[in-house]
Amino acid sequence: MGNRSILLVVGALALVAGCSTAPPAVPEVRVVEKLVPQRCIDPIEVPAAPVYKTGVGPYVPVESPKILAADFEAAKNYSAELEALLPPCLRLPAPNPTLDSTTAGVLRGTVAN
Secondary structure (H helix, E strand, C coil): CCHHHHHHHHHHHHHHHHHHCCCCCCCCCCCCCCCCCCCCCCHHHCCCCCCCCCCCCCCCCCCHHHHHHHHHHHHHHHHHHHHHHCHHHHCCCCCCCCCCHHHHHHHHCCCCC
16 A cells, blocks of 8 residues: 555545544524413412202202202302403403514514404
8 A cells, every 4th residue: 555545544534533523513592482371360269169959869850940040040150250250361461572563463463464
């Protein structure tokens, strides 16, 4: 083997060794803002579900309408209490000034197509 061949082999080995020791690629870090759901109702404020009497105990035809009426009234009152808790959950959050106008409009549903 001549000097030239040895030089080529050593050069090729150096190139291959250089490729195997290349530094690992650094991942790109991007900051993306996302809306995070916030609890709008304190679990302590949620009323206890009523205990319904329908289907409990023996069936007595004379008492059934009274039981159904009482259960209906209890369900109606319970749903009214739950609905009273909802208004804070229906308010839209204030716009975030750090977002650009297009993105903020999309989040608020005000961007025209």
